[in-house]
């Protein structure tokens with residue numbers, strides 16, 4: 001069961017941020033203010049202290065919060081205990097300020113109605129992969145006065161995610177986008193919410209320029225930021241492309257953009273996600289668990305279930321046996337291969353636990369069938385801290401969604417060609433270029449969705465000369481024997497030569 005706090009996205013803005021956001025959009029001339037997701041009223045308090053003549057409207061879905069807000073008796077303020085997204089007022093505001101809930105749109109109960117309403121009313125079709133905060137933002141843009149100002153604090157995932165393209169387009173076409181302030185992912189603005197944050201400021205953009213400001217330290221965070229050019233890049237509205245990954249625009253200087261001889265990743269390979277079980281705890285099995293339950297071996301598929309289990313670049317039969325001996329969960333149960341009594345008892349046990357009732361299992365027939373996926377020659381960890389983990393899968397194991405799977409497009413690709421491509425992926429230069437497409441999760445955690453990698457750039461392997469290919473393969477073989485950083489450095493210098501000169 002998803003708790004109310006999570007369901008309603010109840011994470012609260014600290015006073016320093018709230019004050020900054022109010023200062024961005026409220027002056028002595030501002031007459032009306034809307035807060036669409038008021039929570040405990042941190043924005044109302046700060047806004048009224050800047051201008052006590054403001055007339056404020058505030059929405060709050062949670063009855064407890066709405067009652068508490070009412071009891072605070074903010075002056076000139078009307079509290080609506082309602083779903084903001086379904087509210088139908090025709091009022092336009094001078095200022096709108098918001099820290100909306102952040103929830104995946106797929107989890108929202110009335111998502112179909114919302115999608116339809118937004119299409120009809122605002123002529124925007126938002127992807128089902130998007131997030132509820134996008135809906136708040138679009139509605140607010142349409143509730144602003146001609147000279148109104150709006151300030152939202154939201155996750156910055158949309159700047160790089162596929163679903164963000166339509167939003168970025170909408171923001172650019174509105175002519176209102178003026179500033180985006182991104183907080184470095186080591187700055188934790190919200191307790192226990194692992195997410196990244198940015199502040200989006202919208203106002204009539206008279207100079208047609210958009211500022212991208214990067215905050216590395218909260219010490220530097222004050223209203224002067226908006227008026228200086230420190231830590232900031234400015235772009236002409238017309239030069240911004242919604243199809244681009246906008247996180248790059250905050251980087252003050254980025255060499256990777258200037259590298260040569262790069263081609264799209266998808267030229268060579270396609271990335272697909274691993275197996276989603278619907279209940280990893282039930283489906284994942286270790287050697288000792290298989291023995292204890294007396295399940296038949298033929299109903300167990302070799303599968304990596306946890307990224308942290310894999311410590312080496314090369315996953316071969318010896319390494320797999322090591323993992324088995326360490327009693328790691330390196331198998332998954334496939335009920336369709338059940339043949340002995342104990343296999344069927346384990347299926348019954350799953351039903352007793354309710355494993356058959358999760359979203360994924362209840363949409364599978366039978367619920368205990370495992371997704372059919374090929375084994376991939378290279379595995380890629382989905383979450384990373386400072387580098388992406390690439391694993392050469394030499395023992396044909398499958399993986400759960402903790403790893404993405406890389407499949408080469410060329411059908412008859414040789415082992416040597418795979419090893420050259422793999423060697424490239426291990427190098428710092430490859431990582432630097434791929435990192436341009438990362439999504440940040442806060443706390444230093446980065447994530448790559450399959451399409452982030454499919455859309456990334458890699459070196460044009462076809463350009464590599466024979467003598468360098470031989471050298472790369474020699475280094476790869478040394479690396480197999482000893483995972484020494486020296487070999488990676490040598491590999492890097494070979495590939496770097498191609499990335500830095502026109503060949």
Ligand SMILES: C[S@@+](CC[C@H](N)C(=O)[O-])C[C@H]1O[C@@H](n2cnc3c(N)ncnc32)[C@H](O)[C@@H]1O
Nearest residue numbers: 008011012013037038039060061062083084099
């Ligand atoms: C991220 S919190 C922000 C609260 C407060 N404005 C702040 O910044 O500290 C979002 C708030 O929106 C409320 N909420 C969630 N969905 C809502 C909806 N559809 N309409 C109005 N309020 C909603 C939640 O109960 C929560 O209090």
